[in-house]
Structure formats: structure tokens, C-alpha cells
Amino acid sequence: MADNIKVTIDNITIDVAPGTTILEAARQIGGEVAPPTMCYYSKLKGSGGKCRTCLVEVSKGSEKDPRPMPKLVASCRTGVMDGMEVKSMTSDKVIDARKGVTEFLLLNHPLDCPVCDQAGECHLQDLSYENGSADTRFEFERRTFEPEDIGPNIQLHMNRCIMCFRCVFTADQLTNTREHGILDRGDHARISTCISKALDNEFIGNVIDVCPVGALTDKTFRFKNRVWFTKPVDAHRDCPTCSGKARLWMRGEEVFRVTARKDEWGEVEEWICNTCRFETKDAKDWVVEGPTKVNRHSVISQGHYAGKVGTAKQPVLIDKVIGKQPKLTFDIHSESEVNKPNIHLSQIEGPAHSDDFNTPG
């Protein structure tokens, strides 16, 4: 193997193996140097080059040819050269380009975040929060698609799709049969299952995790709760199909959602199977390892305490002091209809409907 080569990104020099892309080198440095990505996925072959959010400026091509590259380049598809100098967040051109790309990605996006289940862990939300402008200059009707049912477990919202192709690569590469692809072209292009065929593949649930927006969401979790009101814990189970390492999104003792574990770049660490994801929603089936570390700037970390909180010695309860249970003057469940102890929303298949709430329980 050839010697490592030097590349300087935002004035930070790093040694990387030849053939590394600028984006991977920037991720090795980490932090804000790494450009945002919407379509690139390091675990999927052929991904990247579509969304243009990872554009960077190459101010020095290489040691041998120090001319700067004439245009901004997509860092996920450009390999590093020895002595290359790259500007990512230090370049005004790049910041401006990201703002423009964000505006393009949001052109047809319905901005239905209050309804969308992805809100709170959506990469497009993060991107537009960091790089977008508050208004759109688009004066036309947003492009819309007819709602399409693609099976009992996955909900497709084509209007929210940004055409990153990640789900297509996932369906292609994780499994042998391809059931899901892109129909039509250009502005009309859409993700579909071709002849509305149900996706019954054992690993197809992973398209939910790779989707950077809310176009593909978990139907078994649909509208059950908001992401930031559930608490993520890492857990595992003996699974004959997959590694069984997953992340549970719990509320109290209830498992509302199961996803794969994601790393700091929002990429799945290990793919999990449909049985783990959609059908194992009982806390007893899982061995909980501990709470997931959530970035403290994320909305998901609200109200979740990690570290030494809760490990302190518990004070003596009043029950012990007076030798009996204290008399409650008011039990909230006697009046409140929300979070009824005998109703488990997580057990309902698919989203709750009006009849789920009208039945006395």
C-alpha cells in the first residue's frame, strides 16, 4: 500500500490513505470541518454526488499542480491529492453555496414538520437550521404526488423526498431482489415500488433509517409520539437474522420504536432486520445496555439526563418514615385521559385513529 498523503482541510493537516475522498478525510478530522451530507452514505456503494450539500472549495489542487480547482467540488466524490488544500467552513463561497443548495432542496419540500414523524432527527431540518434562510423565493405551487401505500410497515411520503437515492441503494445492496426504485425522470422522478408491490424483504426496514428526511417512516410508530418525548436506549437481543443490536425509543416501560444504532454522522452502524424493527416491541424481548449518548444540542436530549444524575443515593421515602403509603389527595389518572395506564399506544398496529380513542378502556 502506498504511503499516506497529506491533505489540509480548513488549515488542519491530516494524513490519509490514498483514494480517500475529501469528505472522508474531513470526517476523520471531525467536528464542523466535515461538510453536511444528504445523499452520501459511507456504507452504501455508489451513493453520493446528488445533493450537492457537501460542496467544498479546493484552493490548492496538489503539491505537483498547486492551481486551485475552478469550481466548488462535491467532496464525497472527489479524492484527495498529496498536499491538497481544502476550504470547507472557512470559505464564504462554500457557505453561500450551501445556502443555495438548501434552498433548492426545500423548493418542493412541503415543510410539514409538525405532522412529520422524522422531525427532531431530520437531516434536512438540521441543514436548513444551520444553512438555510427563513424565506423561500419560490413563487409556484409545490410539486405534489398522489399518496401511495407501499406496505404495512413503511410509510412513503413522496412529497417530502429529496431524491437522495439512499433507499434505492439500500434495497439493492442489502438484499438480492430489487423491489423498489425510481420511476419517471427529472422533476417528476419519484421513489416507488414499481407496480405498488409490497416490500416484503427481510431487511427492507433499513430504508427508514437511511432516509435523511421523512419520506420513508416507520408505520408502526406513525403519529404515536414525537421523537423527542421518547428516550433512546441501546439494547440487543438474540436474532437469528441480524446482529440484534438496536436502539429502542422508549417511554416508561413501553417500546415505541426500534431503529438501528446510528453513529455521529447519522449513519447506521449495523443493519437490523424487519422482525427486530417492527415486531419486537416488548421491553422483555430486549437486553437494555444503557441510555444512548445524545448530542446535547439535539432536541432529543431534552429532559433526558445522563451521567451522574440518578446515580446518587436516594433519599428515604416518606413511606418508610411513616410506615405506610402516603394518602394521595389527587390521582392524575382518575381525571386525565392522556397516558391512561391500561391503554398502550405502542401496542396498536399502525397509527391510532378516532375509534381507538372512543372505545372505553
Place this chain on the structure above:
Amino acid sequence: MQLTKRAVNVDRSPMTLGEKIYLPAIAKGLKITMGHIFKKKATVSYPEQTRPFSPVFRGLHVLNRDEQGREKCTACGLCALACPAEAITMEAAERKKGEEHLYREEKYAARYEINMLRCIFCGYCEEACPKDAVYLSETIMPSNYSRDYFIYKKEDLLITEEQMKKRAATGKG
């Protein structure tokens, strides 16, 4: 130790004759009393009379409807997230076919509760709402003897048809 310079030492010297007969002190006190009789009263006879509200007064919550009478709330949870007192809870449901006249979006709050015992009327929920669904009205929170009265359900918060009609007629409310 002296904390402020305003402390005054109590005069313990024996009273003079003028102080002993108390009459000047009584006259001084009565002067203050008489003075208050002719001043403007500090109280109003509520409920016949009410004090003017501050334009930013924050009272009881209402859940708004749109022009067609459909519920605006989509149970996005941002009010509950913003609430510093954790007074708001909700459960969401998916709109079925045939319920389009009831709910504006495909997701709606099947249950929505505000625990008024917890609420501090800060108005953050109103500020957080992306759908202009929750508002703090100019109604003062009524008092009651029992606690269960203070759990306000969605039916208690939603604006009624009467209020909708009044709004259509007067452009207010």
C-alpha cells in the same frame, strides 16, 4: 452588624407631657384617615366592574379552529416541549377518510390536556405553536375547590360554535 444605613435607634427616653396626653397623635392619625375618604378608591366592585386588561394579558388557553371550523392542532408537541411547567400532554391520531371536515391536517390531537394546576401562564405554548392553534385568551382562570376541575381537556379548550359565529359576525373573539 449594620446591613443598611437606614436603621434608626429606638428612642427610649420618657414621654413628654404632649406625648402623654395622646391627643396630637390621635389628631395626626385621624388626618390620614380623613384624607383617604376623599381619595380615589383602590378597589372596583367586581364582577359588575372589571379592570382594564393589559394588551399582553395571558389567561385561559383556547384551541383555535380555522375558517371552516376544523381543528388547527396537529399534535406536533412543540407546546409541550416549550412548556417549562410540563403542563401540556397530548396523544395524536391519524385522520380517517370522512373526517376531513373535523381536522385540518392528516394528523390531529385525539387528546389534548392542560393541567392548569401546573400552568404558569407564560405563553410559551402560544409562541411555539407552528399552526396558530393554541392561544391564551383574556379569560381569567376560574378557581375551584377540587383539583380534578383543573385538568382541562380538549373539549374544554376548543372554541365553540357560538364563539365561531360571534367571530364571523363581529370579526373579534
